[in-house]
Amino acid sequence: MMSEVVGITPGQYIQHHLEHLTLNLKTFSIGEGGGFWTLNLDTLIVSVLLGVIIFGGLRLVATRLKEIPGKLQNVVEIIFEFVNNAVHDVFHHKTTFIPSLALTIFLWVFFMNAMDLLPVDFLPRILGIFGVPYFKSVPTADPNATFAMSLTVFVLIIAFNLRAKKHRLLKEMLTFPFGPYLFPVNFAFRVVEECVKPLSLALRLFGNMFAGELIFILIAIMPWYVQWPPGAIWAIFHILVITLQAFLFMMLTIIYLSMAHDAH
Secondary structure, three states, rough: HHHHHHOHEEEEEHHHHHHOEEOOOOOOEOOOOHHHHHHHHHHHHHHHHHHHHHHHHHHHHOOOOOOOOOOHHHHHHHHHHHHHHHHHOOOOOOOHHHHHHHHHHHHHHHHHHHHOOOOOOHHHHHHHHHOOOOOOOHHHOOHHHHHHHHHHHHHHHHHHHHHHHOOOHHHHHOOOOOOHHHHHHHHHHHHHHHHHHHHHHHHHHHHHHHHHHHHHHHHHHHHHHHHHHHHHHHHHHHHHHHOOOOHHHHHHHHHHHHHHHHOO
C-alpha cells in the first residue's frame, strides 16, 4: 500500500486520498483550487462514465429482449419490477415518469456507491502512472454530487407542486396547518419544510459514503498482513450500506414527489 512507501506518513496518506482531482474553471488549470469555480473532475468523470455504462447496458438489454430471458435480462427485469412496485406503493397516480426517475436514481446511486468497494489504491495508483496526482473514485462521497442530485429533486418537487396545485399552492402555503390567521407562521414552516428535503437527501448520502470511504482508508493504513480480515468484514457490511443508501434516496424522492402532487 502507499502508506508503506518510504517518506509517506499515515496522515499524508489519508490526506492524499481525500483530495480531489480538480479543474479551475477560471484558469483551466488542473490541481489548482478556485473556490466556487473549481470543478471536481474525478467526481464528474466517474459519475458520467457509470451513467453511460449502466443506462447504455439497459438500452442494449431492451433492444434484445427474448421470450426466454437470459441471466442479464432476468436481473434487469427483477430490478425493474422491484422499483416499479416500490413506486406504485407510494405514488398512487398514473405516471411513467416517476418509475423511470426512480430506476435512474436507484441504479446510478447504487453503482456510484459501489465504487467504494474497489481497493483504496487501485485507481489512484493506475492513474498515477500517467501523472494524475489525485483521484477519488466515489462520487457520492463528494457533497457537490449529492447536493446536485438533491437540488434536482428539489426542482422537481417545486414543478410537481405547481403542476398539480396551480393557484391552490399559495393558499395551501398560507393556510396550512394553523389556519389563515397565522399565515406568516404557516408560510415560514412551509419554506423550512421544503428546504430541509434536499438538505437531508444530500447530507444523508454524503455522510454515509464519506464515512465508509474513510474507514476503508484507515484499514489500508494497517500492515498488509492484518488489514484483510477487517477489510473483508467492512466490505461485506458496506454492501448493505451502499444498497440501503440508494434505496433510501430513491424512496424519499418518490415520497417527496407524492407529497407535492397531493393536496393537504
